[in-house]
Amino acid sequence: MDTRELAKIDLNLLISLQVLMEEKNVSRAAERLHITQPAMSKTLSRLRNLFDDPLFTRTSHGMQPTPRAIELNQGLTEVLAGISNLVSNTHFNPADCDTEVTLAVSEYIGVTLLPILAARLQAQAPLLHLRIVTRVENQLEQLALGNLDFAIHIRQSQYGSDFRLADLGGSPPVLLMRSDHPLSSGPVSTQDIQQYPTIRLYISDREQLDVAPITSSLEEARQRSRGSLEISHLMTAMEVLRNTDYLMPGPAFLLQNESVSQGIAAQPFPDAGDLSVDYVLVSHNRTANSLMHNWLWEQITCTIRDLRPTQPQKLRQRVAAGST
Template sequence: MDTRPLQKIDLNLLIALEALLEERSVSRAAQRLHITQPAMSKTLSRLRSVFGDALFTRNSRGIQPTPRALELEQALPALLADISRLVSGNAFDPWATTGEVVLALSEYVGVALLPPLIRRLHEQAPRLSIRTITRVENQLEQLAGGNLDFAIHISQSHYPPEFRVYEVGSSPPAILVREDHPLTHGDITWERLATYPLIRLYISDLGQAELVRNSETFNRMRNPQQGSLETSHLMTALEVLRNTDYFLPGPAYMLQNEAAARGIVALPTPEGADHSMKYMLVMHERGANSPLHQWMWRQMVETLQSLEAPE
């Protein structure tokens, strides 16, 4: 788009032109804009220069627009209204809102959060699209860069001031196994765990979490004499648990969705694994003046508050 012709346009000139067209009088237009009549006459001179047309001719009743001015009269109200909306923003209407919101969260959080959240959004903003991503590294950088709109992840040790955070809740670590697993009988010890194969659920933000004690503890569970499975798919991990003697260390929150966790139980971890995992909802300040982002934030917070608190 060639924007060079726009360089000589002053928005105030267009506002003055609208007043002249509506008042059909230089003096009344000046009064309306709270300027002197000589100043309005000077503005009219500038308008004539910009548009290359006299725009108005004088008659006994004031000023009469030229054909060019009448053309401008048809287009000017809509143009000024568009500029006003561009500057101030439209009144936010969830029902009419379109576009896409990108949310990063682990699958086990999504299993609990997404069904009620999507139901709420479908009722209030049916045209809005939600895209979730489960494997996202460096989530704060992605939020700052605009690749993500929101993230729900395990709490990090530090958040720069440009991030808005809301503590979702916390969940203690647990040992997940099938209901009739041998580990459901007797005490859970590191020695007993070492005799069973391990599932490691990939969580993209786990490496940045405040889980030093947990990481060390869970690393002790691994035994080179036993096989293991690493996956980022929660449903796959739970199905393997239901059909094998594998165990899965992770937050008890994984069982929040009763339908998905059918046949799976959470056992206490051995001594030393009592550090709960804390979760945060995060957004970058770039969305501070976005009605959509502010509205979505409220919807997620209210949905999270409506869920049963993690055990």
């Protein structure tokens, strides 16, 4: 696009041309634009110089547009309507939304959220391109840079004023294992954990999390365990659990997904008490005035709200019973 030529054009001239085409009368056009007739005549002169064409000729039936003016008018209405929509930003139709949105979400959250969210978006915004990334460090920085539109993660200890947050609820931490694991009958102590290898599921920006008591305990247990496996693929991790003596700390809400938790038992994490791991939806304030981003924000939060029929206390009871 040659912006040098565009910079020479006064967009008010195009508006004036549109009104002249509708009125075909200088006086009435001036009245609609709230200017004097001499000013409107001067504007018409500038339009003639801009397009190197008379644009209108006087006849016994009034002003008639030239072929050049008719040609310009064919695209003028669409152009001005586009500029109006761009400036006013007052309308958003999900069905017409043909753009890409990037969401950072760990697989252990996505496996529960995304099937329902994707179905919701497919029904309402079939042209939307949703890009999911599961491994992203420095997520707040990536949001600020525009590399991410949204992030769903464990609440961090600090957020700047440039970020918008929505609390998505919490889940107690549990220790996952195969259903016939020696520790599946519980209770489990930190010393018990140290007798078995552990799986460390990838969590972005781990050092920034607002769950220091759990993360430090997990790290201590991992360092003293009989081996460890670090992985970002939840389904692979669950298969490892089902076929080995590995243990894996994780959120209790995974028990709600039967396809994921089949053959898996869970025990309360040692010394966690009533501690809950809280999750948040985050975006940067740069998208605060975007109708599309605000609409999608509502779709994500509503989907998660609909996914929370099981209360934390019930989850704790299932965990204590060694749910499989």
